[in-house]
Amino acid sequence: MLINCVAYQEGRKLADIQPREIHEYVRRPECFIWVALYEPTPEELETMQREFGLHELAVEDARHGHQRPKIEEYGDSLFVVLHTVELAEKGLSVGEVDVFVGRNYVLSVRSRTERGFADVRARSEHEPELLRHGSAYVLYAIMDAVVDRYFPVLDALEAELEEVEKRIFSGQSNRAIIESLYLLKQKLMTLKHATAPLQEASSKLYGGRVPQLCAGLQEYFRDVYDHLIRVNQSIDSLREMVTTAISVNLSLLTIQENEVTKRLAAYAALVAVPTMIAGVYGMNFENMPELNWSLGYPVTVAVMVAIDGYLFYRFRKAKWL
Amino acid sequence: MLINCVAYQEGRKLADIQPREIHEYVRRPECFIWVALYEPTPEELETMQREFGLHELAVEDARHGHQRPKIEEYGDSLFVVLHTVELAEKGLSVGEVDVFVGRNYVLSVRSRTERGFADVRARSEHEPELLRHGSAYVLYAIMDAVVDRYFPVLDALEAELEEVEKRIFSGQSNRAIIESLYLLKQKLMTLKHATAPLQEASSKLYGGRVPQLCAGLQEYFRDVYDHLIRVNQSIDSLREMVTTAISVNLSLLTIQENEVTKRLAAYAALVAVPTMIAGVYGMNFENMPELNWSLGYPVTVAVMVAIDGYLFYRFRKAKWL
Amino acid sequence: MLINCVAYQEGRKLADIQPREIHEYVRRPECFIWVALYEPTPEELETMQREFGLHELAVEDARHGHQRPKIEEYGDSLFVVLHTVELAEKGLSVGEVDVFVGRNYVLSVRSRTERGFADVRARSEHEPELLRHGSAYVLYAIMDAVVDRYFPVLDALEAELEEVEKRIFSGQSNRAIIESLYLLKQKLMTLKHATAPLQEASSKLYGGRVPQLCAGLQEYFRDVYDHLIRVNQSIDSLREMVTTAISVNLSLLTIQENEVTKRLAAYAALVAVPTMIAGVYGMNFENMPELNWSLGYPVTVAVMVAIDGYLFYRFRKAKWL
């Protein structure tokens, strides 16, 4: 589906154009075209390939989707694959944005993701002095937007860990906590899969031999790279803390086991001792003087209660009860 | 066993030829020969060595098999060892494809694997404009096919993990789950052994100093490399999740243990308390007034039942039962 | 909030100046200006940007804060982000110091941190022969101060680990120990986040291609780098020891469990054996000669006591009690 197809000149919007007019505008050196597609049909992609002269392998990647994040040079143009990560009801939902960038065009192909880049386009159009940098600036703006959207996801995962930590340390560990930790680990792996390859790839855009297209915008791309490092380091910390939480939780479970065993033992003692005493006076010996005492029974019961009272006090003190 | 021996010219099939005619065709600069062998006899290999002038060490590797995946240059020619991985009934079955590539020949030697490369040859013959690239394109096509066949294996292993996860979190952990996790880990190691060395080796075919043979096809080999990275990252994630699943499962087992202990304790209490009361009234004191009450017995039994009822209610509420 | 704004010449203080006079002093090649801001308003930052001609992206970073530690070159000037780490009541409190350094100015922007750099300024003013090195020396002095302040934090964490170790090995493991280990791990991760990126970044200031500004002060920056390596290695050791402590603690918990079980069993035996004997003599057989013996009862009780005495002795010897 075609979302937008706009020609820009000197940082300002020139006109909304039709896909079939693209090749006319592409010819003009002073202007560039920014096309946004959403889950395009093969025909739409083919039109774009023809109008912009895109490389076969890149178009095929965009057609099949499910690429890993990467930045590839095809001659003078770039093919960039970005993964968007959104909080979904269950786990994270990963989408894909494929961006083709040439000297005077940008084509973004978005799939499996709800949120588009209308706000990026709007903001860019309000800053003509920056948009004047041309197509590479648009690439920067899209990458920046994708990367910025990782942060709320990361914050949500951090909040999730804090929530689980609270549950671990305040009260009883249970199956739900363990499952939460496992799911959290899974989500971190999912996020990492989106961000780690991109960090590696994006380092090519600001240091060493930079693609011709991006020259002059290196400080912007370094900014994106910097954000990605921040995301990745936070993910790594979270992963390490999740692992620590799992092993700490196992220790707490073992303590809990110890406590249960102790409590059981205490209660067992409270029952077993009177049972033993009762057993003794249940013996059938002829000559058991206590049996004939008139206070034999109440005294025995009193002794039982006294012993249990004492045991109870001792167990309480030892924190077994 | 000789599967195929075909000469190609300008991307089109010229003729099925006999092994002994090879050296005639190899001389012609404009054509190349593509030979496929399946578990060849030493004599067949020797014939090929003589016809194509293959290097002794490479032929020896192919004769012995059981090499690790690698890409070696012998002068102008390449010797490539690939591992095929197929889903077998028990675990994974690993086969080997050794490919000798020279300016105008490709020799593939397949062993311990069921599926051949007939489809690769068929597809290549339908795209003469690509096959025109010569022997290096055939190498690409074979590598691409081998690597593409890793994905269904990977998917199967991912499905296996999901299946085990479901069993871990919904119900009782048992020996079978643990054995599944161990076997899954083993399979991941097997797959990794096939893919990791190949990723490392294949990076030589598209960046930096590329073998003369592969020049001009770098974007294709980068694609293969890219797929290998994707496979390897997925394997690493799966390995990490398996490790996490093992430790999470241990926590769940400890919880299960706690639960069993608690339930036991609860039932023990339900039996021990009436036993104690009965013991008390089994004492032989002469002066136990309750014994003479006409309702002594039913009241005592009622008290036992009442206490057990109360305990049962409490244990239920505390989730011990 | 403006803390200080001073012009220096030849290593000596020239005058306290007003922000609006800065551009006059910046023009003079022989002097440099050192401005310190604390959580500045956007207007203050804007003034500084105008007076010193700071790069937009760097100023934006300072405005937003929450950057990761880094050292970035913008043309001839440097933008340095440092994290301060202070011991707070609960966990560590992380602040930020952003430093803009040009040929003849230093602007430090401090936020979320209590302790300032008044002492650094005072010490520098007492060593005019060093301050004469100019703005880069001030950068060194600030970095050195920030890094030196990591050591007491590290010492506190080391003391914390030693304290926990003592509690682990001398007495009973409990929840509090495990929570302490977890929190310690968290603090180490926090500290690492401040120091690890800075180590990496600061290596750029003394080896290889050094920014023009820092030339001649490389041995000073190497010293800072050296301290950072020391901090980071200590953090890594601490992290490894915390992990070891967690797993060692789990072993101790299991031993504790064994001990509790053994003690329970011993006490159970002390109660169960007399109960069994009493049960035997509680049987109603007509023909039980012992029942008629006049010493039957005291002998039986004596036997019970004797058996318990013996068991008690055996359990003591086996360390079950």
Place this chain on the structure above:
Amino acid sequence: MLINCVAYQEGRKLADIQPREIHEYVRRPECFIWVALYEPTPEELETMQREFGLHELAVEDARHGHQRPKIEEYGDSLFVVLHTVELAEKGLSVGEVDVFVGRNYVLSVRSRTERGFADVRARSEHEPELLRHGSAYVLYAIMDAVVDRYFPVLDALEAELEEVEKRIFSGQSNRAIIESLYLLKQKLMTLKHATAPLQEASSKLYGGRVPQLCAGLQEYFRDVYDHLIRVNQSIDSLREMVTTAISVNLSLLTIQENEVTKRLAAYAALVAVPTMIAGVYGMNFENMPELNWSLGYPVTVAVMVAIDGYLFYRFRKAKWL
């Protein structure tokens, strides 16, 4: 002890010579000498040092032994330390082979190892076209032999792991299994110590700047390197699987514990319930109508048996028994 001292010319054996004649043969450019020593006396070593002009530090290393595997250049000559690993009754036995290689001599010094290199010499003498490459080829042949002898050791360790796996998953885990896993880990570490440094060192012999001596034999040394990578990757896999096996075994032990607890509980229940019922009818109430029923006793016993039968059936179904 001198094992062999032979002069070769053009790949063929010239003569068995005496150590004191060595310097005469060494002078002739067209021939080379291959000396094999076994645990030599200091005097023998000194003779060799004098005859071949060996470097003091290398000779000292050979004298002391217990070096780590390495390949060192001393001017034009090489000093190579190899570790042999043999299966011994208890664990692995590690020996050492020190090889001095110069333009026209090879001196191998073997210690703490049973198997020598007579077969290597024999095979080399049968392939004069290869032996013609000179002393570097002999170095290759010795390295190849040492490395090839790692494979049966590796196979034995793999078989050992499989054996332990079988015991883990089929039956009861016990101390012996755990000790086996620990010893296996130890052996893997021992083997790794022999192979890992050698892999690193041997990479110098085929890529980048190759020692003058080895030029022309790079494809042979690459083969050795390749085998070493294969050994090391297998060792790493085995180590990882041993670690996994240890943790999987712990889970199985916990399951076993659960099972034992459940079984105990079931048997306890089978005994406790009749005891409680018997207790009730052991009470001395005057008015217990059941006591006077003529069938009271057999009915009660029947009820006890029936309850136990039912419990037994339930426990069986729940797999507690």
Place this chain on the structure above:
Amino acid sequence: MLINCVAYQEGRKLADIQPREIHEYVRRPECFIWVALYEPTPEELETMQREFGLHELAVEDARHGHQRPKIEEYGDSLFVVLHTVELAEKGLSVGEVDVFVGRNYVLSVRSRTERGFADVRARSEHEPELLRHGSAYVLYAIMDAVVDRYFPVLDALEAELEEVEKRIFSGQSNRAIIESLYLLKQKLMTLKHATAPLQEASSKLYGGRVPQLCAGLQEYFRDVYDHLIRVNQSIDSLREMVTTAISVNLSLLTIQENEVTKRLAAYAALVAVPTMIAGVYGMNFENMPELNWSLGYPVTVAVMVAIDGYLFYRFRKAKWL
């Protein structure tokens, strides 16, 4: 404290000199001075700084101590920090040796360590042909001595691990074993802190761009480096084995727990069954024929004994007792 201050010429001792004469001897190009200090006063250090013209930052490091091992170049001279590690009663005691080396002087500053370098000086003076190499040779001799002294420490730690292993596998695991493993890990970390940074630093002295001073002695420094690699690899192995030992020990503890539980259960059964039988015959039914049999009592007791005998036999066979 000044230990020694000696001038050497052509590898031979010239004279014991006074600190205040140093500058006279330093001027002579053909001789060098070797000074040894032990925990010097600030004044002593200042004298040395003046006499040798040492760099301020290096002297400050030596004054403060507690540096990490490193090798720093200050112009033509080197500043080397070494850590000595000695076996102390509790743990390891770490000392420091700071060495300043210039073209014709060596100054060693030793602190917190018992053993000095008198033997190094003595040995060096007996080998004038080596000492002739000058100050760099003295640096080598000191480094070599420090590194050689790591080996007995390493051996002690290896022996400690073997001792712990024996205790783990032969008998009952207990707190002391776990504490030993933890302390061993701590000692390994301490040793690693001394050796790992030094390995890294010392690689600068033999490969690539070597400091002018050390040229010609590269093979000696490579030897030191080699020893350090050996130490570090052994430390890493030991660390890994300690980790394995901890987890293996946990498994053994769990087995021990299983065994204790089983033994308890067995004994409980031996007591519970007779109790149940006695309970049955303690019931007060009027019509219990067995009670009137004259052999009722002895037969019942015999049955109890027989059942217990049988149970005992079964438990023994199942290894529960």
